[in-house]
Amino acid sequence: MGRIGKEVAGQLISFIGFVGVAVTTGIPMWRVTSFIGANIVTGQVIWDGLWMNCVMQSTGQMQCRLNESLQSLARDLQASRALVIISLIFGFIGFLITFIGAKCTSSLKKDSSKAKVVILGGCLILVSALLIVIPVTWSAVITITDFQNPLTIGSQKRELGAAIYIGWAAAAFLLIGGIILTTSCPPQKNGYGYPGYAPAPMYPYGGPGGNQPVYGPMYAPASSQPYTGTGTYLPSKPYAAPTAYSARQYL
Numbered sequence: 452m453g454r455i456g457k458e459v460a461g462q463l464i465s466f467i468g469f470v471g472v473a474v475t476t477g478i479p480m481w482r483v484t485s486f487i488g489a490n491i492v493t494g495q496v497i498w499d500g501l502w503m504n505c506v507m508q509s510t511g512q513m514q515c516r517l518n519e520s521l522q523s524l525a526r527d528l529q530a531s532r533a534l535v536i537i538s539l540i541f542g543f544i545g546f547l548i549t550f551i552g553a554k555c556t557s558s559l560k561k562d563s564s565k566a567k568v569v570i571l572g573g574c575l576i577l578v579s580a581l582l583i584v585i586p587v588t589w590s591a592v593i594t595i596t597d598f599q600n601p602l603t604i605g606s607q608k609r610e611l612g613a614a615i616y617i618g619w620a621a622a623a624f625l626l627i628g629g630i631i632l633t634t635s636c637p638p639q640k641n642g643y644g645y646p647g648y649a650p651a652p653m654y655p656y657g658g659p660g661g662n663q664p665v666y667g668p669m670y671a672p673a674s675s676q677p678y679t680g681t682g683t684y685l686p687s688k689p690y691a692a693p694t695a696y697s698a699r700q701y702l
Contacts, residue, residue, distance in 0.1 A: 457631055458569060462549050465576050465628030469542045471621025472583050476535045479503045480612035481528065482594055498612065501532050527593050531586035538582035542625065545575030549632055573632030580625035587618035
């Protein structure tokens with residue numbers, strides 16, 4: 452898979468996880484309490500969430516009340532409020548940073564800078580996954596412990612709501628997306644001659660051993676005489692003129 456495909460896959464998976472965190476934060480289904488009367492028919496269902504509590508009657512009527520006071524919530528839900536909000540902030544910032552450093556964008560010029568920005572966004576997404584899995588798991592442990600406690604009244608026993616399972620799924624998506632994005636390593640060295648990279652550096656050649664050539668006078672034999680330019684091209688030995696031949700009769 453190419454780098455662009457890897458980044459797109461990581462961003463898509465991270466976005467699904469971010470939406471899951473938002474759904475987990477908003478829906479009032481962290482704990483579900485079912486009050487069952489003498490018969491099998493369920494009388495009413497109580498949903499406990501971070502921001503509101505809802506009661507649904509057997510007739511289908513539902514009433515919800517906002518939790519305006521933070522002290523009215525349990526300790527795990529109080530801590531969950533802060534953790535899920537911080538998880539949303541980290542996930543949103545990390546998701547935006549990955550777009551800035553994506554290879555298909557022109558926000559940054561160097562590929563190494565783009566890869567570093569994508570890795571930073573992936574790390575923030577991993578932190579977001581950790582921040583959402585902590586409150587969801589903590590609330591699930593307390594809910595299961597209270598349900599198995601024999602001192603808890605039957606009408607007050609609570610079960611895991613849908614928000615817990617959505618939170619675990621969102622943490623898994625964020626974890627996978629963050630790992631994919633953090634593996635976008637920058638190039639180790641420049642590819643000289645490839646389009647978009649600088650040309651290969653030119654180094655001056657200093658000769659073998661770094662010695663510079665030294666010029667000096669050339670030795671000339673003593674028998675040689677300098678050229679004066681006064682010579683002649685006539686032969687020094689005279690030649691006799693060729694003898695004349697008498698005409699003959701050719702038959």
